[in-house]
Amino acid sequence: MKKINETDNWNDREWAAAAAWLSGEDNGDGENARILAGEEADIMKKWNDLKYSEEKPVDIDKAWVKLNGRIEAAERPVMPLPFKRTLFLTTIARIAAMVLIVAALGWLLFEVAAPQKITLTSDSDQKNLEALLSDGSTVFLNRNSSLTYPKNFMSGTRKVSLKGEAFFDIAPDEEHPFIIDAGKAKIRVLGTSFNVITENADNEVEVYVASGKVMVTSVDGAGSLTLEPEYVGKVSGRNVTQERNSNVNYLAWHTGMLSYDGKCLEVVFEDLKRAYNIEVRVADPEINDFRLTSPFEQQSQDTIIKLICTTFGLSSVREGNTYILFR
Known part of the structure; x- marks a missing residue:
């Protein structure tokens, strides 16, 4: 005592x-x-x-x-905490600790389970830059384009994202749809080949189907359609439209093949711009109306310009990526 x-x-x-x-x-x-x-x-x-x-x-x-x-x-007296208050605070502390542990485990699981992503980017001098995906699908990038895709597809769907233009040859797999995020549109396929432009000259998403079927949906889901082979679908805002392709050289950037049967040079120059990323200008507007019949297979842009000049008795000068044709 x-x-x-x-x-x-x-x-x-x-x-x-x-x-x-x-x-x-x-x-x-x-x-x-x-x-x-x-x-x-x-x-x-x-x-x-x-x-x-x-x-x-x-x-x-x-x-x-x-x-x-x-x-x-x-x-100064020492006032012990009431038993119930102490028990309450202890319980709160335990709950807080459990929340932190669960959060940490969730983050760790996400880091481990999330598939590693790869971004392939082509510059202004590259076309047909190839990406071989883990499911056996192949993607060919046009110039100034980028593709982001997982190193290994791990979920129920196969998802990639594209900016620019690319040709897709998708391995068939009915249980795992292939989905492309094209910015303003979503593209869904099972197994097919098609071309995607995320932003064409009119700021639209454009899809051309070479084989199989492709579902195209506006980003808000308001518009959707299924494209058959040889059709081109376009997405502008909530509107989705389609039309039959009339340009036999639509995929020339990818195939390296151009074919003309009485086409005016103005059309030819537009195809060359798309396929080779070059500008062709004329000193005399009448030159645009000259009609060309000729195939071009895996030929360089310089060779094609020389052949056109030889055919119509023209001369040319080159300034960077611009060719000027004159009589």
Whole structure:
């Protein structure tokens, strides 16, 4: 059982009187000081060590502050938390810890399970840049295009995203549709070959089907249609339209083959722009009306321009990627 000291019942005035006497003040109370000395021997020992130390001068005010602090700390009651409150806080802490653990595990699972993505990008001098996908499908990029795809398809669908133009030859798999994010449209196929332009000259998504069937849907899902072979579908906002392709050289950028049977040079120059990324200008507008009949197979742009000039008795100069034809 703890011994009850007389100082335990002192008020602030009695403590101050004892401290004043110990500090040498005239208004101190020696009787209180003696009581304090008898009951608080450890405090008095430290007090005397400080007071009579020769190495350091005694800072009476600092000593009093320290003594007063110990007194207040001893008198301050410690209020234990109610049992129910303690239990509640413990439960909250456990729940918070569980949430953090679940979140950490979820993040770790995502990092491990998420398939590694690859982005293939072609520059202005590249065409038919080939990407072989894990399912056996093949994609050929036209110039200034990019394809993002997973290293391995792991979910129920095969998803890729395209910016620019590319020709797709998709391996058949009815249970795993192939989906292309073309920005303003979604393209869904099972197994087919087709061409996609994410933004044509009219800012539309354009899809040409070479074989099989392709479903084209506007990005908001408002418009949708299924394209058959030799049809071109276009998506503009919520509108989806289709028409039969009339350009036999639509895929010339990919196949390297051009064929003309009495076509005017204005059309030929447009095809060359699309297939070779070049501009052809004429000094005389009448040159655009000249009609050409000729096939071109895997020939360079310089060779094609020379053949056209030879056929019609023209001359040409080249400035970068621009050719100027004149008589």
